[in-house]
Amino acid sequence: MEFPRFMEILDFIGTFAFAISGIRLASAKRFDLFGAYVVGVVTAIGGGTLRDLMLGVTPIWMTNPMYLICSGIALFWVIIFGKRLIHQQNTFFIFDTIGLALFTVVGAEKALAMGFPLWVAVVMGTITGAAGGVFRDVFINEIPLIFRKEIYALACIIGGLCYGLFDWMGVDQMITQCVSGFSVFLVRVLAVKYHLCLPILKGEDDE
Amino acid sequence: MEFPRFMEILDFIGTFAFAISGIRLASAKRFDLFGAYVVGVVTAIGGGTLRDLMLGVTPIWMTNPMYLICSGIALFWVIIFGKRLIHQQNTFFIFDTIGLALFTVVGAEKALAMGFPLWVAVVMGTITGAAGGVFRDVFINEIPLIFRKEIYALACIIGGLCYGLFDWMGVDQMITQCVSGFSVFLVRVLAVKYHLCLPILKGEDDE
């Protein structure tokens, strides 16, 4: 039973990092404690909840109090560390990327396990990883960041495709999980390191 | 059968007050009649709908036309009274708080009746009471009010906890409903009367 526990630790780390990102952005907009907590929770579990609603199963956070508790710890973390969070930037980038990788794998896996085809699994992996950040940005009244900057959702798509490919080839599930999770991680880290981004779609008014 | 009818009247009052709040904010943004009606409906039933989707049951408004009709009456009310609504401010505050209390109790009760644990019931009560206002603010393109001002959702949380406590102690359901509803009402009224609010989460740029 070593492996599930390892997954649980990654899940906690990812949830924590996602919640921190929501709470920090909410605090920059002067939300109160409750508002900041809600934005943190929505960032952490919004993607998984939307996925579960579409798959027709009970949202993950309703089956395990860990997600709400973990977001609460994230709130205290931001209260305690405040300005010093800026020095934890790199750590949180790594944590956030671990969350992205894990959430993508979990989302794709869940869809495949329910008998949906690969392309649905890829979308579900991407929704699990990236939709929470979209909800966060809607709540703080900003245009969703992932639609404009950096390669983020693309990492989920590539990870989902890896998962599907390995699963189709009959590779062992644990290896499939690790490789596809690692591919999400790698794409995201390389994109940030080399400032890679997708081309902007040229507007009709542009010269 | 006296009690259900009483609950129905409270439900109507709450729906009406929630719809009025949505329609007034929409009119301030110069929405047309249809847009104002939709914002009213979403404010009134958005919380219950999100709760029902998460619980996996048919959204409440699809089982009873009362909610859409009641929102329609609210639209006519705003058209007829227009500027004079300002003099009905206190009445609407009481109505809105009745709605908040009732929706919280109904939400928590529904989750418990479906076998979910207390903490899910508290969240469901809060979503039922407060999520409609969040959707309203997203539609009128403002940062949700309840994340920044006043104690609103906290009243739902306290009411949900009361419900769970009394339910756990085996108190009669009707008393449990009344006490937890009243606790929501009391917290909200006291918060507004004494201008209580939650502390703002200090942003990282603040001095």
Next chain:
Amino acid sequence: MEFPRFMEILDFIGTFAFAISGIRLASAKRFDLFGAYVVGVVTAIGGGTLRDLMLGVTPIWMTNPMYLICSGIALFWVIIFGKRLIHQQNTFFIFDTIGLALFTVVGAEKALAMGFPLWVAVVMGTITGAAGGVFRDVFINEIPLIFRKEIYALACIIGGLCYGLFDWMGVDQMITQCVSGFSVFLVRVLAVKYHLCLPILKGEDDE
């Protein structure tokens, strides 16, 4: 089997036109390719997805890859034609209106087939036709257009009522579909041609 194929062609045209409208607005806000694609997809399938979640069935786009592929074609169309899209304005208005008509009919039909009453079917038709555009506007951080300008959702409501009326009178399903779809089309075209719009709800601050 002539008729289903005809419906499928209309469905493709409608999805394409809805996706184009989302992608063009996203490009005006300088979204990247992925962001523009997501906004296109959400505009095209958001209404149907919300309807299916409320009806408790698997969202339509998860059962057929056509919707995601069609949105991808729309993305390439916008990339290739760019500024020249402005000359295709009238074509896209017709396509968009075909989509609105078809989506309304499909949505109302699905709700009636599942045994819901007429008024639920009318709402479901309207949600199928109009909610995608609301999600689009939330994502690009604008107040939803259909709440402020032009008669759009009203066309869906009228179409839904036609559907219910003909269905109730026992008229053949294919005729019912055509007449109600055509009524949506007609209302929308007349509204745009004669610049008809719903009255603005007068705000409380207005003189």
